[in-house]
Amino acid sequence: MRGIxxxxxxxxxGHIPMGSAEPEPEFTSRDELCLLNTNEQLAHLEITxxxxxxxxxxxxxxTVQPRRVRHVRLNDLIDPQAMPLDTPYASVIESDVxxxxxxxxxxxxRAENAILGTMAYPVDE
Amino acid sequence: xREWVNWSGSLRFTPERIETPDSxxxxxxxxxxxxxxxxAVRVVGKxxxxxPLVQTDDILVSLEKLQGMESHDTAAHEATIRAGMTLxxxxxxxxxxxxxxxxxxxVNVQQVVGAISTGTHGTGRELPCLSTMLVGGRMVTxxxxxxxxxxxxxxxxxxxxxxxxxxxxVTSLRLRLLxxxxxxxxxxxxxxxxxxxxxxxxxxxxxxxxxxxxxRSDEVKLRTLNPSGEEPGDLSYATLVEDHTDWASRIISKxxxxxxxxxxxxxxxxxxxxxFLQVRRRMKDKYRQxxxxxxxxxxxxxxxxxxSMAYGRETATVSVHQNVGLPYGDFFRGIEPIxxxxxxxxxxxKKHTLRAEDLRPLYPRWEQFLQVRQRTxxxxxxxxxxxxxxxxxxxxxxARAAAPAGR
Numbered sequence: 001m002r003g004i005x006x007x008x009x010x011x012x013x014g015h016i017p018m019g020s021a022e023p024e025p026e027f028t029s030r031d032e033l034c035l036l037n038t039n040e041q042l043a044h045l046e047i048t049x050x051x052x053x054x055x056x057x058x059x060x061x062x063t064v065q066p067r068r069v070r071h072v073r074l075n076d077l078i079d080p081q082a083m084p085l086d087t088p089y090a091s092v093i094e095s096d097v098x099x100x101x102x103x104x105x106x107x108x109x110r111a112e113n114a115i116l117g118t119m120a121y122p123v124d125e
Numbered sequence: 126x127r128e129w130v131n132w133s134g135s136l137r138f139t140p141e142r143i144e145t146p147d148s149x150x151x152x153x154x155x156x157x158x159x160x161x162x163x164x165a166v167r168v169v170g171k172x173x174x175x176x177p178l179v180q181t182d183d184i185l186v187s188l189e190k191l192q193g194m195e196s197h198d199t200a201a202h203e204a205t206i207r208a209g210m211t212l213x214x215x216x217x218x219x220x221x222x223x224x225x226x227x228x229x230x231x232v233n234v235q236q237v238v239g240a241i242s243t244g245t246h247g248t249g250r251e252l253p254c255l256s257t258m259l260v261g262g263r264m265v266t267x268x269x270x271x272x273x274x275x276x277x278x279x280x281x282x283x284x285x286x287x288x289x290x291x292x293x294x295v296t297s298l299r300l301r302l303l304x305x306x307x308x309x310x311x312x313x314x315x316x317x318x319x320x321x322x323x324x325x326x327x328x329x330x331x332x333x334x335x336x337x338x339x340x341r342s343d344e345v346k347l348r349t350l351n352p353s354g355e356e357p358g359d360l361s362y363a364t365l366v367e368d369h370t371d372w373a374s375r376i377i378s379k380x381x382x383x384x385x386x387x388x389x390x391x392x393x394x395x396x397x398x399x400x401f402l403q404v405r406r407r408m409k410d411k412y413r414q415x416x417x418x419x420x421x422x423x424x425x426x427x428x429x430x431x432x433s434m435a436y437g438r439e440t441a442t443v444s445v446h447q448n449v450g451l452p453y454g455d456f457f458r459g460i461e462p463i464x465x466x467x468x469x470x471x472x473x474x475k476k477h478t479l480r481a482e483d484l485r486p487l488y489p490r491w492e493q494f495l496q497v498r499q500r501t502x503x504x505x506x507x508x509x510x511x512x513x514x515x516x517x518x519x520x521x522x523x524a525r526a527a528a529p530a531g532r
Contacts, residue, residue, distance in 0.1 A: 018413075018414060023316075023343075024342060024343035024344075025316075025342035025343055025344050028341070028342050028343070073341075073342070075341040075342070075417070076339070076341055076342060076417070077417070078383070078417045078418055078448060079382075079383045080383070080448070080450075081448045081450060081451055082341070082415070082416060082417025082418060082448055082451065083417070084414055084415055085413060085414045085415075086414055087414075
């Protein structure tokens with residue numbers, strides 16, 4: 001299959017919830033990227049995180065294997081810096097091949113606001 | 126004058142000058158001049174420590190030009206190396222002559238002498254800190270004399286093994302080693318409950334065992350290293366995620382591109398699991414918002430170096446980390462009381478807040494160490510204000526009189 005998607009994606013509404021329900025890691029509150037690479041080659045990604053009152057941080061470098069999906073918890077990223085929880089942020093994902101990016105949030109503190117999922121914004125170049 | 130910066134960037138200072146003597150004789154001359162002029166000399170390795178052991182506004186000495194192996198005896202499992210060699214370079218040089226160090230820490234970028242002098246360790250219930258492989262060598266004392274030390278000078282050897290660079294500047298190290306060997310490294314993911322339920326057997330049945338705990342997910346990664354064919358078998362409660370075999374000098378340590386600051390304490394091994402659980406609880410309750418770095422839990426065999434973290438006791442170590450560039454002070458200060466409550470002794474090269482009055486009760490041979498230091502450096506050439514405070518050594522009238530005005 002040809003590579004579908006875009007090379008640049010943006011997600012403005014990041015906010016990793018602070019608290020979590022047990023047991024973890026299944027119910028760890030989190031922001032998560034669902035990354036689809038339908039290409040025949042490895043996708044190299046660079047993520048930049050934007051904040052409301054401090055300079056952007058990045059790049060967080062990831063790869064997605066050819067013709068695979070990869071789910072990445074943003075909570076777990078530590079290189080170059082751990083992202084603060086309970087802090088508004090936005091992410092821009094740049095890839096060297098077209099990919100598809102979906103955003104997923106689990107807030108396990110209360111059932112009423114447990115899950116949110118949305119497509120990231122695909123940027124036309 | 127140029128600024129000196131340690132590996133993580135959290136320690137910066139500007140010494141009056143940085144010297145790189147290319148021979149032991151040049152170092153002797155340097156120390157003698159410094160002693161005559163009442164100056165302070167601090168020796169620095171690769172700058173991997175983040176406590177201010179090397180910080181000085183006077184003379185900083187690097188032994189980076191003292192490279193190479195002086196001699197080896199493969200049959201006797203010994204080699205003598207010069208003090209500027211890194212663990213990585215020494216590992217490759219030793220491998221060529223069929224030898225290897227008994228253990229390594231998490232990284233191998235440090236100079237051998239720096240790792241030894243700060244009590245750096247790896248993991249393994251039967252494996253003491255790296256300092257114990259030092260069985261002899263030569264050092265330049267604070268009076269500028271070259272002194273040989275060995276198992277025939279046990280007092281000096283036990284002080285030199287974890288010396289913080291205040292007993293003398295070691296120029297040559299005779300190391301007790303092992304025949305070159307390979308290890309099978311495996312890494313497994315599981316959860317805290319399974320890790321702790323099996324902790325004793327994991328420690329007892331593997332040559333090297335440690336685990337990482339991840340504060341943002343509460344997951345655990347187990348790491349085991351064993352000679353091929355001596356692995357205890359698969360772990361039904363964990364998922365294997367890494368599996369390869371290589372020479373020990375190439376596989377025990379890992380390359381770490383990412384930089385961090387670290388605090389580590391050694392506690393009695395029987396208190397290790399409870400200590401870990403309390404640290405975990407506090408990190409989840411108070412610090413998870415800003416701390417994503419994992420905690421590392423290791424074990425160290427006892428030894429008899431006067432200032433060793435594992436002096437006289439089976440030890441478990443708990444270390445916490447923070448990304449360079451993110452604040453660590455509040456986090457480390459919030460965790461340190463738990464580590465101290467468990468009779469913890471700090472890693473000398475990592476962050477801690479203890480001073481002589483806190484440290485003296487933790488080390489049964491504290492006074493013996495200070496006596497050796499007084500003999501080898503009576504004028505305190507190797508001491509700085511931080512080290513005097515750390516060790517509880519007041520400035521002597523002799524040193525005060527010898528010091529240049531303003532120092």
